[in-house]
Amino acid sequence: MPADLTARLFAEIAARRGDLVRLTQDLIRIPTVNPPGRNYLEICEYLAERLGRAGFRVDLVRAEGALGDAPAHPRWNLVARAEGGGAGDCVHFNSHHDVVEAGHGWTRDPFGAEVEGDRIYGRGACDMKGGLAASIIAAEAFIAACPNYRGAIEISATADEESGGFGGVAYLAEQGWFAPERVQHVIIPEPLHKDRICLGHRGVWWAEIETKGRIAHGSMPFLGDCAVRHMGAVLAEMEAALFPLLATKRTEMPVIPDGARQPSLNINAVHGGAAEQDEDYTGLPTACVPDRCRITIDRRFLIEEDLAEVKREVTALMERVKDVRPSFDYEIRDLFEVQPVMTERDAPVVSTTAAAIKRVLGRQANYVVSPGTYDQKHIDRIGRLKNCIAYGPGILDLAHQPDEWVGIQDMEDSAKVMALVLTELLTP
Numbered sequence: 001m002p003a004d005l006t007a008r009l010f011a012e013i014a015a016r017r018g019d020l021v022r023l024t025q026d027l028i029r030i031p032t033v034n035p036p037g038r039n040y041l042e043i044c045e046y047l048a049e050r051l052g053r054a055g056f057r058v059d060l061v062r063a064e065g066a067l068g069d070a071p072a073h074p075r076w077n078l079v080a081r082a083e084g085g086g087a088g089d090c091v092h093f094n095s096h097h098d099v100v101e102a103g104h105g106w107t108r109d110p111f112g113a114e115v116e117g118d119r120i121y122g123r124g125a126c127d128m129k130g131g132l133a134a135s136i137i138a139a140e141a142f143i144a145a146c147p148n149y150r151g152a153i154e155i156s157a158t159a160d161e162e163s164g165g166f167g168g169v170a171y172l173a174e175q176g177w178f179a180p181e182r183v184q185h186v187i188i189p190e191p192l193h194k195d196r197i198c199l200g201h202r203g204v205w206w207a208e209i210e211t212k213g214r215i216a217h218g219s220m221p222f223l224g225d226c227a228v229r230h231m232g233a234v235l236a237e238m239e240a241a242l243f244p245l246l247a248t249k250r251t252e253m254p255v256i257p258d259g260a261r262q263p264s265l266n267i268n269a270v271h272g273g274a275a276e277q278d279e280d281y282t283g284l285p286t287a288c289v290p291d292r293c294r295i296t297i298d299r300r301f302l303i304e305e306d307l308a309e310v311k312r313e314v315t316a317l318m319e320r321v322k323d324v325r326p327s328f329d330y331e332i333r334d335l336f337e338v339q340p341v342m343t344e345r346d347a348p349v350v351s352t353t354a355a356a357i358k359r360v361l362g363r364q365a366n367y368v369v370s371p372g373t374y375d376q377k378h379i380d381r382i383g384r385l386k387n388c389i390a391y392g393p394g395i396l397d398l399a400h401q402p403d404e405w406v407g408i409q410d411m412e413d414s415a416k417v418m419a420l421v422l423t424e425l426l427t428p
């Protein structure tokens with residue numbers, strides 16, 4: 001790439017620094033809290049106005065009938081497209097516009113978007129309104145510096161990533177918005193940090209396991225069958241056999257943090273016996289043998305593991321417990337599953353981003369894989385598009401925390417990387 005073009009691009013981005021800050025602030029000040037999914041139309045209309053002014057053709061798409069879509073909280077998405085002067089590839093930046101609840105422990109207004117030094121504070125600052133703003137500034141600066149580019153640039157702002165993405169990227173992918181003939185490269189500006197390329201994520205299996213017994217009077221438990229004791233045996237077998245088995249596995253995927261290079265199992269919840277009473281109930285509980293006990297498990301699996309095998313490990317464990325507890329019965333219900341995804345390192349979007357990081361930051365890119373999933377799963381599985389990464393400013397550890405912030409310099413550096421990627425992929 002000619003040095004004068006790079007200099008022009010960087011100058012266009014530097015000139016937009018104030019705009020980058022204001023845009024990020026404006027986005028944070030629209031509290032798109034999910035659940036339940038507030039102000040989705042408002043943020044899409046704000047972006048439509050902004051991107052329309054920059055010459056993008058804008059579509060607002062409601063995910064009608066998708067999981068979560070309801071009259072009170074419609075699932076609105078925005079897709080904006082700018083066409084260049086000739087045939088070429090399309091580079092798509094996808095950001096989710098929803099944020100998780102503020103929660104407790106803030107020392108600032110979570111939706112005030114206060115600037116202090118190099119930081120902008122607020123819910124969604126790093127996850128991921130800062131990344132969305134950086135991609136918009138990158139696209140606008142690129143179009144100003146290279147008005148004769150080929151192909152197309154797309155920017156989408158999508159709903160519900162924090163709750164599975166079914167009213168967002170999954171819906172758009174089902175409707176063909178990520179079909180390989182219309183989009184060839186996807187960058188998701190999630191907060192992985194400006195020198196990291198995230199190639200994909202581990203798989204997920206959520207399930208509910210229920211043990212079954214028989215209710216009886218608590219003074220004569222021998223007349224009943226205690227489902228909680230059966231569950232205790234299940235948990236003991238997990239400690240004795242399943243957790244040690246998982247500790248023997250390790251992936252070749254560059255998952256961060258290092259602990260997540262093994263499969264993981266979390267027991268999200270346990271419920272058994274009588275339902276808890278309302279806070280204003282002043283009486284005692286009743287004497288009953290619990291006849292049902294349930295746990296919810298969250299199993300994260302590696303690209304080397306097969307989901308059917310992951311499920312078989314749990315069924316085999318339940319059968320071992322059943323062998324020594326004759327009255328024992330159980331059920332396993334699938335709640336949610338996601339296959340692991342990992343983009344190849346020689347994919348065009350990966351190699352161009354790596355080269356751009358080297359150019360902007362003067363150091364080699366780090367390749368990582370996320371321990372948890374994000375919208376890449378839908379682009380990969382439904383959209384059949386493999387040439388996809390997550391790359392964006394912000395520190396992942398700050399996501400969903402009180403006093404979340406994003407660094408202004410980090411956003412500017414990421415915008416430079418994104419603009420260089422556009423130059424590499426869309427100019428001859």
Ligand SMILES: [Zn+2]
Nearest residue numbers: 127128161190
């Ligand atoms: Zn996110």
